[in-house]
Amino acid sequence: MAINMITGYIGEPHVTSAQAGISHAGMYGTDRYVLDVLEGLEYELISNNLIRIKSGMVLNQGRFMGIDHNDYVDIEIDNGQNNKKRCDLIVCTYTKNxxxxxESAELKNIKGISGDDYIMPEYTKGNIINNETVDEFPLYKININGLVIESIDKLFQLSSNFSKIDSNVINLTSAISGIEENINNINNHISILESEQKILWSGGSYMGDGVVVGFSEKINEQKNGIVLIWSEYDSEPQNSGFHYFYIPKKNYEGNQQSGHSIDMFLSNAxxxxxxxxxxxxxxTALTGSVLNTSTGTSVSGIKYYNNKYVLRAVLGV
Structure with missing residues (x-):
């Protein structure tokens, strides 16, 4: 039992593929990737019996394998059956004797079972790092309908290289800066809104018959108007079931200051x-109504519980 020198001279060949693979997996990831180089293992449909896979590079759990520049691999596809569907898989297979x-690499087709629907064939998912001897990395799913290849689905995405990652990081950093700027702007707007809001009255009132609530400032002195805040009531005002009603100050400018009668509907979900x-x-004020504490059934058959809500505050906004 010892620690081994790997990327250092010890007087004899000593670096194993397993050591190199583990090192690559540690740097690039332990999954299966198609690298964004050459033609990225793109396919070309030559016929209903032949699919060509173009140049590209695979990194499978630290093991590099690929098709060289200007080279390709042709994969034969068996004929389908009339009125039957079949799903085949083109896989990049790693094998260790x-x-x-x-160790060796091979592109091959795993033939599926013909039937009434597309059924993905089984394949081997091995752990190369743990010294398992076979792993099949699915690249394309071939959907065969009758005697014709109906569609080919790519099962991988090209893995980004370091230059693209750097570019993405730069773009992400810029986007984050933009988000932070937007958040700051929103916070500024919120601060402005909060500073412009005034509590003109607060409490907990049914606003029953003869009840008058006066404002600390007139409605037409507010920037936009007022907001009435109601909440549920159960023996005491509850911090739930809030309802908000906006009253614009335009209704109370000029000769329109005598008042308006307004009905509001409230309910839980x-x-x-x-x-x-x-x-x-x-x-300058709100005046309540005898209706605001009543309960019963309306002529339309709807039951109402006007004593279940109280006025909590009037905000100038």
């Missing part, structure tokens, strides 16, 4: 406690 340790509220809203 258990007797002499010789399941409509088990529908309610209505009616308010007279003037430029």
């Amino acid at each position: 258990v007797e002499n340790g010789i 399941t409509f088990s406690t529908p309610a209505g509220k009616r308010l007279l809203i003037t430029n």
Whole structure:
């Protein structure tokens, strides 16, 4: 048991393919990749019985294997059957001879089973790093309908090289900077909105008959208007079931300051406690209604529970 020198001179050949493979896997990843070089193992359909795989390079769990520049591999495809579908797989196969340790690579077709639908054939998924002797890396799925190749599906994506990764990192960094700038702008807008919001009144009122709520500032003195905030009520005001109603200040400018009667509908998500509220809203105050505490069944047959909600605040916005 010892630690071994690998990329150093020790007086004799000593670096094994397993050591090189593990080193590559550590740097590039332990999965199966098609590198973005040469023609990237693109296919060409020569006929319904022949598919050509062009030049490219595979990195399978640290083992490099590939088709050289200006070279190719032709894969034969068996005929299909009339009125039957079949799915074949073109795989890049790694094999290690258990007797002499010789490793080899091969492109081959795994023929599927003909039937009424496309069924992916089984293939061997081995762990080369753990010294398993066979691994099949699927590259293309061939869909054969009757006697014709209907479609060819690519089962891999080209792996990015370092230059593309650097470019992507630069683009990502730029995008993150843009996002950060947008977030800062949003935060600034939120800060402005928060600074422009004023609490003109707060509490917890049914806004029943004769109840008057005065504002600390007039509606037409706000930038845009007011927001009425209601919430559910169960023995006391609840921090749930909030409803927000916006009243624009345009309604209270000039000669329109005498007020408007406004009806509001409130309910929870399941409509088990529908309610209505009616308010007279003037430029300076809200006036409640006897309806705002009532319960019953309307002439339309809808049950209502107006005492299930209370006014929590009036915001100037």
